[in-house]
Amino acid sequence: MSAAASPPVPAGAELVRIEPSTLPGWSRDDQRVVLRLFAKGCQTDPPLRQGIAQPEGLTRACAAAATLLAAGEPDLATARAFFESHFDFWRVRLPGAGTGFMTGYFEPEFEGSLTPSPAFPTPLYGRPPELVTKMPGDDWPGLDPDLSAAKRGADGLEPFAARAAIEDGALDGRGLEILFLRDPVDRFVLQVQGSGRVRLQDGSVIRLVYAGRNGHPYTSLGRELSRRESIPPAQMTMDRLVARLKADAGFARELIALNRSFVFFARRDDLPPESGPIGAAGLPLTPLRSIAVDRSVWPYGMPAWIDAEIPDGEGSSEAIARLVLAQDTGSAILGPSRLDLFVGSGSAAGHRAGLIRHPVALTVLWPRGQGR
Structure with a gap:
């Protein structure tokens, strides 16, 4: 050779x-x-x-x-x-x-709505215009090197809001909402997978693709649940994690908040139904x-x-x-x-x-x- x-x-x-x-x-x-x-x-x-x-x-x-x-x-x-x-x-x-x-990983499909309602209160957000993604070779002095994105403000770059702050309304009132899902668990699964389909009540389907994230490090909720409830890691499947989260809304909010990473999406109405999702x-x-x-x-x-x-x-x-x-x-x-x-x-x-x-x-x- x-x-x-x-x-x-x-x-x-x-x-x-x-x-x-x-x-x-x-x-x-x-x-x-x-x-x-x-x-x-x-x-x-x-x-x-x-x-x-x-x-x-x-x-x-x-x-x-x-x-x-x-x-x-x-x-x-x-x-x-x-x-x-x-x-x-x-x-x-x-x-x-x-x-x-x-x-x-896979492309999930969830029920959703274009407008908020008691049945669909959980927003999906488009990419905020002030979000700056860190590119290979970028040097951001003064910021945590583990950040992969930041917020561009009047005085330069600063950490973007973490998941808990966003879920408490940090982006509300800015018109960034593009769709609404049933609960934070559906949103969490969609964010982990990075793309998905949302079926509206009239039967039409909207395709979503990754549009950026807030830059905070990702935390595995499956690993955390395994630790808390002494579940062998080999038995911690996505199905098991989702079932546990769906069973207790309060526990779900608390556990999901541990993952400070938050993903933003964009609609891709040009994608045919038979096409696979768009990768990175x-x-x-x-x-x-x-x-x-x-x-x-x-x-x-x-x-x-x-x-x-x-x-x-x-x-x-x-x-x-x-x-x-x-x-x-x-x-x-x-x-x-x-x-x-x-x-x-x-x-x-x-x-x-x-x-x-x-x-x-x-x-x-x-x-x-x-x-x-």
Whole structure:
């Protein structure tokens, strides 16, 4: 095997270059699915959430995929050869266990209203105009380095209101409300997932996409509930967390307030009903083919190979070995082999996504000849 420039990886992670033929399932996967996604571009300009710069080789590979697809639908051998010829394959290993960790997420759907009422009192807010998102390389002296966003005031940047202050009315009266949900638990789930559908009383559906967050660090409520009620972490699913919150409104308010992070949304009325939600890269997500990664480590548009055994949502498990595409990110997705797998839309997808907390073997595909 000839020498190749490896992708950038934080200290403590090990990269091992491998041949694609050694990947279990590589010869059985349908790489045409990801090739079609890849041909649509690495990201929009600008993406919904800014990540690290894309290597030039990745941009060129996206363009090459578009050229290939323009000539007609390729056969499976051609699609497989495209990735083998444009990328080097690097297995990501961590000290100790060696494998990474994967969770699942989904696009939820809730009932809602365009106007507040006793049935729908909980507002969703659009992005406040004074909110400033911290970009890679930004230096904000005097502010907590853990803040990822801030408020631009008359005297410069200052911390934006945390969740408790917003829920107490810090944004009221400014016309930022875009929709109203039944309760704070529905809003919390929507904010964790980062996108969703809201079904109005007339049956129409409004699509929502991520528009920013207040910049305060994310706190896992599942982890906190596990600690408080001595629930083994492996048993703390999203379904269980939501059921506990729905059962006690006072407890829900108190627990949700521990997560100081607060997400804002925007309507996307142009999205067709059959389209997946829009990820941080600005492109639609595809069930079981789109992943969220740490945007400070891996670029959007990067292909990767995952190998894991995950719940099928029906009481059994499924071995999943396939090519995927980095198209999203998340506040809790931190580290070189921490992934979030997009499972789909609706309640069944949500049930399955909440069960996924499993080891994963990650192999990243890095543009051939593209160094650090």
